Amino acid sequence: QVHLVQSGAEVKKPGSSVKVSCKASGGAFNNYAITWVRQAPGQGLEWMGGVVPIFRTPHSAQQFQDRVTFSADDFTTTAYMELNSLTADDTAIYYCAIQTSGWFSGMDVWGQGTTVTVSS
Amino acid sequence: DIQMTQSPSSLSGSVGERVTITCRASQNIRNDLNWYQQKPGEAPKLLIYGASTLHSGVPSRFSGRESGTDFTLTISSLQPEDFASYFCQQTYSVPFTFGPGTKVDIK
Numbered sequence: 001q002v003h004l005v006q007s008g009a010e011v012k013k014p015g016s017s018v019k020v021s022c023k024a025s026g027g028a029f030n031n032y033a034i035t036w037v038r039q040a041p042g043q044g045l046e047w048m049g050g051v052v053p054i055f056r057t058p059h060s061a062q063q064f065q066d067r068v069t070f071s072a073d074d075f076t077t078t079a080y081m082e083l084n085s086l087t088a089d090d091t092a093i094y095y096c097a098i099q100t101s102g103w104f105s106g107m108d109v110w111g112q113g114t115t116v117t118v119s120s
Numbered sequence: 121d122i123q124m125t126q127s128p129s130s131l132s133g134s135v136g137e138r139v140t141i142t143c144r145a146s147q148n149i150r151n152d153l154n155w156y157q158q159k160p161g162e163a164p165k166l167l168i169y170g171a172s173t174l175h176s177g178v179p180s181r182f183s184g185r186e187s188g189t190d191f192t193l194t195i196s197s198l199q200p201e202d203f204a205s206y207f208c209q210q211t212y213s214v215p216f217t218f219g220p221g222t223k224v225d226i227k
């Protein structure tokens with residue numbers, strides 16, 4: 001059974017960057033699609049993007065395209081999401097999730113979430 | 121981008137009651153529709169994928185149906201552990217947009 005553990009909470013200044021990690025244990029990591037979703041306080045879920053299996057081609061939502069980088073290291077079975085030029089609107093819980101049945105399937109395993117607070 | 125809408129935004133239900141949540145896509149998404157449950161302070165959990173297939177371990181009181189671009193999630197007999205928020209998501213085309221959510225609380 002695959003299990004995801006994310007890095008700890010972060011407090012960042014406006015204009016800075018944050019890099020969140022997502023370590024997978026169990027399963028065939030290189031076969032999984034990895035997706036990142038965020039949730040602002042009291043709000044719904046927002047799909048940010050992710051990487052497809054095998055080739056690790058990144059895809060991102062247009063509103064993040066210029067300042068987000070998704071990557072995955074199959075050797076360490078760790079995925080990363082880096083978000084640049086942070087503003088207060090980026091304050092949210094960031095979740096990684098995997099789709100064990102492929103890029104177009106549901107996200108069936110989730111990390112515990114990483115709280116990112118952007119404040120001066 | 122494909123827009124997803126949900127109704128109602130919230131509902132109050134009693135234990136044992138049958139409840140239905142509707143999700144509508146702005147265009148054809150075939151059956152590439154997933155439902156998630158989220159409780160306060162927890163990560164979302166996959167309930168249903170492919171519009172109607174129950175994810176492993178999900179109780180059979182949950183069911184999903186598709187009718188064109190309209191999708192429904194039904195809980196046949198609401199249980200205390202079902203009080204939560206529910207989100208639909210399309211995985212037909214990038215970006216894989218979510219609906220705004222439906223909060224189910226106790227009447």
